[in-house]
Amino acid sequence: MIVKVLMDNESVSDEFSQEHGLSLYIETGSKRVLFDTGASGAFADNAERMGVDLSAVDFLVISHGHYDHGGGIKRFFELNSKARAFISRRAFEDHWAAKPDGTRKYIGLDKSILDSGRVVPVEEYHVIEEGIELFSGIKGDRLSPSGNEDLYMDHAGKLQHDDFSHEQNMLITEDGIGVLFAGCAHRGIVNIIEEIAVEGNILLEAVIGGFHLYNKSRGTSELPEKIDEIGSYLRASGPMYYTCHCTGLKAYERLKEIMDGKLDYLAAGRTIEI
Incomplete structure (x- = not known):
């Protein structure tokens, strides 16, 4: 399996664009998958620089209903005329982020995408095809x-704390190897691992995604004590972890010290093979 990072908060060099967002291109033995599209269309420019033909992508998965993961959907549809987008049914509800001054910023998806006829609304569990599942x-x-x-x-006309029921994780299993993709892990990376790997009895080779240990609205990192506890849990688990985006560099550096070689960072422009 080949994974190419088309967008992240960081980049490997000035040759690649970077933004607060995430986009991953994944090649399995038989499929080409796009996981998230970043906050804008800039992921497509990076794709071209990396030799990725977006018109050949078989399908798109959007991890959850925030702009920094689905802001480039229209650009993708312009470049690819066939792929369907698998998105949680709840992802198109209104989503907001509170700012330190008490106001709120809209961070949801562009609902006009629903008019494309290419969106597949997903429930809590969905099998795209054998070996590719959404949770x-x-x-x-x-x-x-x-x-x-x-x-x-905003659910049923009522503003409430986000329960992240719209957040979906993707599991790709190939040749007996399981790789888990988590866009932001808003539900908590430990909880996701516990439910999918431990309770689901799935052997994971790698986990890739953001851990949401950086609060963009406030510009703050997660408390060190919590980072340490997360790092200890992940170090004791089986997979190799590749993080990015909303983990934040401060939290990443602390986790890296704890995890003893089981953590790496994926910046835009990077390619890994699993």
């Missing part, structure tokens, strides 16, 4: 990101 509805609340407290959703 949402993670139930645990252990070591959940504190930054979630600043995030809201």
Whole structure:
């Protein structure tokens, strides 16, 4: 399996654009998958620089209903005329982030995308095809990101704290190897691992995604004590971890010290093979 980072908060060099967002291109033995599209269309420019033909992508998965993961959907549809987009049914509700001054910023998806006829609404569990599954509805609340407290959703006309029921994780299994992709892990990376790998009895080779240990609205990192506890749990688990985006560099450096070689950072322009 080949994974190319088309967009991240950081980049490997000035040759590649960077923004607060995430986009990953994944090649399995038989499929080409795009996981998220960043905050804008800039992921497509990076794709061209990396030799990725977006018109050949078989399908798109959007991890959750925030602009920094689905802001480039229209650009993708312009470049690819066939791929369908698998998005949680709840992702198109209104989503907001509280700012330090008490106001709120809209951070949801562009709802006009629904008119494209290419969106596949996904429930809590969905099999795209054999070996590619989507999971949402993670139930645990252990070591959940504190930054979630600043995030809201409008459900049935009522503004409430976001429960991230719209967040889905993708599991790709190939040749007996499981790789888990988590866009932001708003439900908590520990809870996701517990439910999918431990309770689901799935052997994971690698976990790739953001851990939401950086609060963009406040410009703050997660408390060191919580980072340490998360790092200890991940170090004791089986997979290799590749993080990015909303983990934040400060939290990443602390986790890296704890995890003893089991953590790496994926910046835009990077390619890994699993």
